[in-house]
Amino acid sequence: MDKKSKLTGRPRDGRVSDALLRVTLLELAAAGYLGTTVAGVARRAATSKQAIYRRYRDKNALVAAALAHGFEAVRTEPPLRGSVAEDLRRYLSGLATAFAETPLGAAVRALASYRQKPEFAVVFDEAETGQRLALRQILIATPFEADMETRIDLLLGQLYFSLVFHGDILNADDIETSIHLVLGLVAPRDPAPFSGLPGT
Template identity: 30%
Template sequence: MSKPKQAGGRPRDGRVDHAIAAAVRSLLGEQSYATLTVDAVAARAGISKATIYRRYATKQEMIFAVLLHDLNEAPPADTGSLRGDITALTTRIGDQLARSAAGVMAGLLADIHADEALSARFTDSYLAVERSVITTLLDRAVARGELPHRPDPALVHALLLGPLFAWQIMLNEDPTRTTLLADAVARSVTNALTSGALTNPAGIEKASVRQSH
C-alpha cells in the first residue's frame, strides 16, 4: 500500500512547509473545505503545485497534516504515569481539533471514508501513526507495573477520540472548553484501563497458550 509522500534526498525546506500550512489555514478562513484546491494553496504559498505533490499525494492528506498532524507525530514525553501520559495525549488531540472548523473536519472525514483507496492510505499511514503513539503509552504503563498487559490499542484509540470528536465536530461546541473535556476523558480512560474493564481474558488465554508451545 502506498503511503503519503515523505521527503527523500535533500532535506525538506521548512520554509515551504510553513508556507503551505499558512496558505491552507488562510484559505480555509475565506472559503469552504469543498472549494479549496491544491492550485489555490500553491498560488497563495508562492510555490508550484508540484512542490505540494512532492509532500502530499492528495488534497486531503495536505489538509490533515496541516490541521491535525503529519507522519512524524511522536508520543508525548513520559510523564511518569499512565494518567499523565493520557492527559498529555488528549490535550494534544483537543488542541489539534480546535485548529479547524467543524465543517472542515466533517468534509475531510467524509472524503476519506467515501473513497476506499484514500481510506486505506489513511489507515496505513496517519491512523497507524496514532495507534503507534497509543501503543507506546500503554507499553510504558506495562513497564511501570500500572497495567498487567497491553490492552487493545484500537479500543483505547476509540475511547480517546470519541468524546473529543463528538464535542468539536459533531456537536460543534466551544473549543476553548476542550481542556476540561480532555482531562475528563483521560481520567475516565485511565480508570477503565487500571480497573481491568478493557481486558479480554479469552484473548489473553489464547496468547498464553501460544507462548507455551
C-alpha cells in the same frame, strides 16, 4: 515509490511547499473541501496555479499533503511513565490544543465526509496509527494494559466525535472525565445475565 511521493508529485523548495501546505489548511478551514480550489490556494499563497501543479498533481494530492503536514506538526510529549493519567492528560491535551489552535481541527472536520477517498484515507490511517502507538506506549506494561485497544478507541473516539459531529474541541474538564472513566473501566469476562427483562 512510497505513499508520500505518489501523493505529492515533484517536490521542489521545501520552504515553498511548507508554505503552500499551511495555506491549503487555512483554505480548507475557511471554505471546506468543496470550496477549496487550487486557484484559491494560489491566490491566498500569492503564487500561481502552475507553481502548485509542479508540486502536486491535483487538488486531492495537495489537500492530502496539507493534511499530512498538519498531523506531522502536532507536538506531543513522550510519556514520563510516572502516572498513566498524567501521560494521557498531556497527550490528549496536546492533540486537542493542535485541533483548537491550528487549522488542523477545522480541516479534519471538513474532510471527514471524504475520508474514504484513497488519498485522504492514507493520511487518516497513518495519523490514527501514530496516535494509537503513542497511547499504547502510555498504557503498556501498566495495570491498564488489559483491554488496551478498547480504551484507546474510547479516548480517541470521544476526541474525534466531539470534533467532527459537534464541532467542539475537548476542554480540560472533558479530558479529565474521559481519562478517569477509561482508566476505571474493566470489561466483565463473564457478565451475569440481566433479570427482569423479556425472555429472562
